[in-house]
Amino acid sequence: MDITKQRRIQEHPILGSYEKGRVVHFTLDGKDMEGYEGEPIAAALKASGVMTHRYTAKHHKPRGVFCAIGRCTDCVMIVDGIPNTRTCITPLKEGMAVQAQYGVQTKEEWEASQEAKDGE
Amino acid sequence: MIGAGPAGLSAAVEAAEAGMRVAVFDENAGPGGQLFKQIHKFFGSRDQNAMIRGFQIGRNLLARAEAAGVEVFLNAPVMGIYKNHEVLVKIEDESVHFKGDNIIIAAGAAEVMVPFCGWDLPGVMGAGAAQTLMNRHGVLPGRKVLLVGSGNVGLIVGLQLLQAGCELVAVLDAAPRVGGYGVHAAKIARTGVPFLTSTTILEAKGDGKVEKAVIRKVDSRFQVIPGTERELDVDTILMAVGLSPMTQLASCAGCDVEYSDQTGRLSCITVTDEFCETTVAGIYCCGDFRMETAEGASSAILQGQIAASHIAEQAGYITGEECGARIAKCQETLRQMSGGMFSVKNKGRVDPTETDEGYPISRSLLERGYIAEEELQNYPAASYEAEGVHPVIECVQNIPCNPCRDMCARKCILVNGDITNIPLVDQTKKCVGCGLCVANCPGQSIFLIDKTSIPDYAAVSIPYEFLPLPEEGQKGTGLDRSGAPVCDALVMSVKTSPAMDKTAVLTMKVPLKYADSVRFFKAEGGAE
Numbered sequence: 001m002d003i004t005k006q007r008r009i010q011e012h013p014i015l016g017s018y019e020k021g022r023v024v025h026f027t028l029d030g031k032d033m034e035g036y037e038g039e040p041i042a043a044a045l046k047a048s049g050v051m052t053h054r055y056t057a058k059h060h061k062p063r064g065v066f067c068a069i070g071r072c073t074d075c076v077m078i079v080d081g082i083p084n085t086r087t088c089i090t091p092l093k094e095g096m097a098v099q100a101q102y103g104v105q106t107k108e109e110w111e112a113s114q115e116a117k118d119g120e
Numbered sequence: 121m122i123g124a125g126p127a128g129l130s131a132a133v134e135a136a137e138a139g140m141r142v143a144v145f146d147e148n149a150g151p152g153g154q155l156f157k158q159i160h161k162f163f164g165s166r167d168q169n170a171m172i173r174g175f176q177i178g179r180n181l182l183a184r185a186e187a188a189g190v191e192v193f194l195n196a197p198v199m200g201i202y203k204n205h206e207v208l209v210k211i212e213d214e215s216v217h218f219k220g221d222n223i224i225i226a227a228g229a230a231e232v233m234v235p236f237c238g239w240d241l242p243g244v245m246g247a248g249a250a251q252t253l254m255n256r257h258g259v260l261p262g263r264k265v266l267l268v269g270s271g272n273v274g275l276i277v278g279l280q281l282l283q284a285g286c287e288l289v290a291v292l293d294a295a296p297r298v299g300g301y302g303v304h305a306a307k308i309a310r311t312g313v314p315f316l317t318s319t320t321i322l323e324a325k326g327d328g329k330v331e332k333a334v335i336r337k338v339d340s341r342f343q344v345i346p347g348t349e350r351e352l353d354v355d356t357i358l359m360a361v362g363l364s365p366m367t368q369l370a371s372c373a374g375c376d377v378e379y380s381d382q383t384g385r386l387s388c389i390t391v392t393d394e395f396c397e398t399t400v401a402g403i404y405c406c407g408d409f410r411m412e413t414a415e416g417a418s419s420a421i422l423q424g425q426i427a428a429s430h431i432a433e434q435a436g437y438i439t440g441e442e443c444g445a446r447i448a449k450c451q452e453t454l455r456q457m458s459g460g461m462f463s464v465k466n467k468g469r470v471d472p473t474e475t476d477e478g479y480p481i482s483r484s485l486l487e488r489g490y491i492a493e494e495e496l497q498n499y500p501a502a503s504y505e506a507e508g509v510h511p512v513i514e515c516v517q518n519i520p521c522n523p524c525r526d527m528c529a530r531k532c533i534l535v536n537g538d539i540t541n542i543p544l545v546d547q548t549k550k551c552v553g554c555g556l557c558v559a560n561c562p563g564q565s566i567f568l569i570d571k572t573s574i575p576d577y578a579a580v581s582i583p584y585e586f587l588p589l590p591e592e593g594q595k596g597t598g599l600d601r602s603g604a605p606v607c608d609a610l611v612m613s614v615k616t617s618p619a620m621d622k623t624a625v626l627t628m629k630v631p632l633k634y635a636d637s638v639r640f641f642k643a644e645g646g647a648e
Contacts, residue, residue, distance in 0.1 A: 007260040013587045014159045018258035043257035051242035051329040064242025068249035071230040
């Protein structure tokens with residue numbers, strides 16, 4: 001999503017404007033996204049209206065940001081191939097590849113494992 | 121030092137200034153812990169950071185730490201504490217071992233949760249999470265928000281949601297009363313947000329994310345009352361139902377940890393003595409991690425100073441006499457700060473009928489978040505009449521705060537004796553209407569009223585911390601303490617100054633008979 005259309009606070013009565021890094025591009029499940037360099041990945045996703053970060057392994061239930069300070073691990077995703085990355089405390093960088101996490105797998109891996117299971 | 125929040129940093133400063141060599145480890149990319157998302161003016165006394173916004177307290181602490189030569193390792197999570205004070209730290213994917221003669225654990229607390237159907241849906245978050253998103257990162261946590269829990273954390277976040285531009289649909293509490301300071305609740309109530317006490321959340325509904333919240337009334341034994349369900353359209357549900365210390369590192373270090381219900385809810389707490397030392401010699405803990413008083417950052421800073429002073433004395437860096445004096449001073453401040461209606465022993469009580477001064481308790485403030493007009497006569501500073509402009513103080517609970525007294529250069533405002541006493545007005549002193557008390561009352565509970573200068577009208581000055589800032593000559597509606605529209609209002613002036621630190625003083629003209637009712641301004645056609 002274009003950064004100017006995101007759910008961001010333009011001017012705050014106490015804080016004024018926010019100091020932000022440059023605009024960077026990253027991908028979410030292959031889709032082009034925009035955010036500010038150095039802000040947590042989760043902040044950039046929230047600003048774009050992304051709610052689901054992962055699906056639980058057993059019940060396949062969606063999960064998103066819960067604590068936003070690195071405590072609860074509900075917001076973990078696969079970032080540049082590394083699963084279980086806490087997106088709320090991992091700074092966003094140009095070109096990052098962010099993927100929703102299915103259990104601890106990518107969607108493709110998870111789907112393949114489901115098919116294998118169904119085949120049994 | 122483990123944790124670069126208010127407790128860890130203040131301890132680090134104290135120890136470093138005493139000449140000790142200090143290393144601070146923090147897993148975050150920046151120091152300050154949760155202080156930098158605190159944008160409200162702090163309560164307390166002037167020498168204890170009162171009136172200063174949290175992030176500014178954080179900046180001041182950091183500057184002192186830097187000047188004292190404190191070394192802060194960031195992105196450095198502590199993974200364990202082992203025998204002989206061995207600390208294992210992860211630095212750039214390496215495990216690095218450190219040893220300290222003394223260790224202070226100030227790793228903070230985590231938000232707790234109450235389970236309900238759908239509590240794990242994306243869109244249900246901790247209130248602190250919303251605070252992080254909006255105040256640290258400038259991102260809206262949601263559009264239509266339901267807040268569950270009316271303790272001080274919930275109330276502070278509630279106001280900040282409004283400041284960020286979110287719609288706050290309601291504040292719920294399962295208890296029959298608002299949990300936090302009445303003055304915090306009143307700031308929200310007068311914008312029109314309803315407080316629903318004796319009400320709990322039953323379910324969060326939605327397809328993959330929060331779309332609705334189902335709420336229900338509860339009886340005095342917290343049992344749901346059938347037939348009282350309501351559905352609210354919300355996209356975000358914020359839980360402000362308490363904090364729990366992150367005691368894992370203390371357990372790992374072999375310190376005794378026990379279950380305690382001193383905060384009204386079963387929590388795991390590290391056993392400490394009055395100097396914050398754990399049952400393992402040389403290992404201390406303080407702040408929310410220790411959570412004896414749960415007074416937040418101000419208490420954390422004091423506890424850090426106590427622990428560091430004790431260590432400095434044990435290690436021979438300050439004399440026993442100096443240590444004793446420092447600790448006594450901190451403990452006296454802690455005692456005062458943890459007194460009053462919201463002290464640990466009074467927490468959540470609904471039975472008291474009188475304040476320490478013998479004034480009746482405002483039931484409306486407890487149940488609905490604002491003082492009922494007919495209750496005002498119970499409080500001298502809220503109900504006296506005077507010629508010309510004068511302060512009206514709607515601060516009617518015993519809370520530890522007194523900067524109003526120090527802000528008034530004319531000495532109109534008195535807080536006698538304990539810091540928890542309710543402010544009084546000295547009517548022999550002449551108010552000049554400068555507005556500094558209005559802008560700097562952390563509870564935003566002081567108003568300037570002038571009923572005699574304009575025939576048939578009154579001038580009502582209120583604190584105002586929202587955007588867009590109304591302009592002189594702007595028309596709008598005067599709202600009462602519950603946020604209900606009362607009458608037309610015309611903005612006479614909007615005053616801002618560095619001494620008011622981002623709190624504007626908005627003066628509006630309202631018909632004389634509404635002078636005691638109007639406490640908020642809503643611009644014509646616009647949002648609050």
